[in-house]
Amino acid sequence: MSTAVERVLRRVEEAREEIVQFAAQLVRIPTVNPPGEHYRECAETIGRQLVACGFEVELIETTGRPEHTAQYPRVNVVGTRRSSEPGPTVHLNGHFDVVPAGGGWSLEPFGGEIRDGRLYGRGSADMKGGIAAALFAAEALRRAGVSTGGTIEISGTVDEESGGFAGVAHLAEIGRIAAGRTDYVIIPEPLDPDRICVGHRGVWWHRLTVRGKMAHGSMPFLGVNAIDKAAALLERIRREIDEGLQRTRTSMPIEPPEARRATLNVNAIRGGQFDQALQTPCVADRCEIVLDRRFLPEETLDEVRAQVQAVLAAARAGDPDLDVELEDLLVVEPVRTPSDSPLIAALDRSVREVLGRPAECIASPGTYDHKHVARIAGIEHCVAYGPGRLVQAHQADEWCGVQDLVDATKVLALTLLELLQPPP
Numbered sequence: 001m002s003t004a005v006e007r008v009l010r011r012v013e014e015a016r017e018e019i020v021q022f023a024a025q026l027v028r029i030p031t032v033n034p035p036g037e038h039y040r041e042c043a044e045t046i047g048r049q050l051v052a053c054g055f056e057v058e059l060i061e062t063t064g065r066p067e068h069t070a071q072y073p074r075v076n077v078v079g080t081r082r083s084s085e086p087g088p089t090v091h092l093n094g095h096f097d098v099v100p101a102g103g104g105w106s107l108e109p110f111g112g113e114i115r116d117g118r119l120y121g122r123g124s125a126d127m128k129g130g131i132a133a134a135l136f137a138a139e140a141l142r143r144a145g146v147s148t149g150g151t152i153e154i155s156g157t158v159d160e161e162s163g164g165f166a167g168v169a170h171l172a173e174i175g176r177i178a179a180g181r182t183d184y185v186i187i188p189e190p191l192d193p194d195r196i197c198v199g200h201r202g203v204w205w206h207r208l209t210v211r212g213k214m215a216h217g218s219m220p221f222l223g224v225n226a227i228d229k230a231a232a233l234l235e236r237i238r239r240e241i242d243e244g245l246q247r248t249r250t251s252m253p254i255e256p257p258e259a260r261r262a263t264l265n266v267n268a269i270r271g272g273q274f275d276q277a278l279q280t281p282c283v284a285d286r287c288e289i290v291l292d293r294r295f296l297p298e299e300t301l302d303e304v305r306a307q308v309q310a311v312l313a314a315a316r317a318g319d320p321d322l323d324v325e326l327e328d329l330l331v332v333e334p335v336r337t338p339s340d341s342p343l344i345a346a347l348d349r350s351v352r353e354v355l356g357r358p359a360e361c362i363a364s365p366g367t368y369d370h371k372h373v374a375r376i377a378g379i380e381h382c383v384a385y386g387p388g389r390l391v392q393a394h395q396a397d398e399w400c401g402v403q404d405l406v407d408a409t410k411v412l413a414l415t416l417l418e419l420l421q422p423p424p
């Protein structure tokens with residue numbers, strides 16, 4: 001008599017070719033974001049596979065948001081499979097939008113080519129391989145005929161790469177993913193098949209707008225050059241904020257370890273006649289700087305913002321001509337899964353069973369849809385775990401290993417088996 005675990009693992013092994021082919025089929029749909037191409041086609045393709053795996057399927061369009069247009073509709077897909085026994089609801093969510101291919105490819109970015117044990121293509125790791133793994137994990141339980149309780153939900157959502165507002169955030173806002181209804185959420189993002197990702201730092205994007213005074217470029221002494229003022233300000237921020245950030249440390253196990261501190265990145269600068277083909281001699285009267293500050297769970301947003309305000313106040317005190325304004329562009333609070341979450345324990349046991357070694361708990365350097373699950377849906381038991389490797393995300397010649405795909409499917413299947421055990 002084989003055990004339920006053995007039967008499930010065997011069913012995944014037998015589905016190896018189907019898993020890879022389904023992931024390749026998704027890679028061949030170029031769901032490039034921006035602008036958000038082929039979303040409906042991809043949602044319907046995932047929907048058909050969900051139906052074939054015994055799920056009820058809903059397509060959920062995000063109407064009422066400016067990015068949802070006739071040309072680029074925002075279409076999400078959610079599948080539900082209930083068992084007759086009571087039990088928790090486990091929701092597996094993958095985004096199906098991908099970043100543009102970019103340059104430097106040695107093969108067709110949307111060809112879905114399988115070669116030397118790897119599935120190549122934009123989105124293979126981030127994260128269509130993860131969607132395939134989630135789907136076939138649920139299917140392996142069904143094919144193995146094991147008895148489980150509760151409900152499995154699998155969603156394919158849009159726009160994660162641009163913030164996820166029409167995707168997971170929308171499903172959370174309409175209560176489709178919500179505390180009280182959804183117990184556990186697993187996001188198969190590419191963070192390596194032996195790692196469980198338990199959260200991320202906070203994000204504060206902000207803009208500094210410096211205003212100067214226009215004058216003829218041959219007589220700059222008659223104006224106030226906003227670019228010069230912005231450059232001095234930036235230098236001050238570098239000295240008075242960024243140098244200090246290099247000495248901060250977080251208890252979060254962020255990978256890579258260089259990101260285990262607060263960071264500051266200058267995202268954009270524009271000033272003067274930046275978009276003019278022909279230049280006229282003028283003193284720049286406006287310069288904008290966009291900054292990306294990643295903050296730690298050990299910091300509050302108010303403290304982080306106060307650092308910048310203090311620098312601005314000191315700069316203004318030393319320079320009566322300085323006219324600068326600070327605006328928030330985006331705020332994401334840090335999230336962290338409780339370390340005693342049953343979800344982490346179940347995934348860890350499954351990784352040991354499949355890979356023969358313990359899983360590493362890490363945190364992500366950047367944010368992903370976990371923020372919406374935690375902040376809007378109010379669900380604390382959420383992690384990312386999937387087949388793709390972190391270093392492959394957004395790279396030229398992106399790939400997902402076929403063995404990684406199969407291993408992660410096994411891990412997800414055993415995790416579902418554990419979480420959905422019917423009451424004795």
Ligand SMILES: [Zn+2]
Pocket residue numbers: 095126127160189190368
């Ligand atoms: Zn992703």
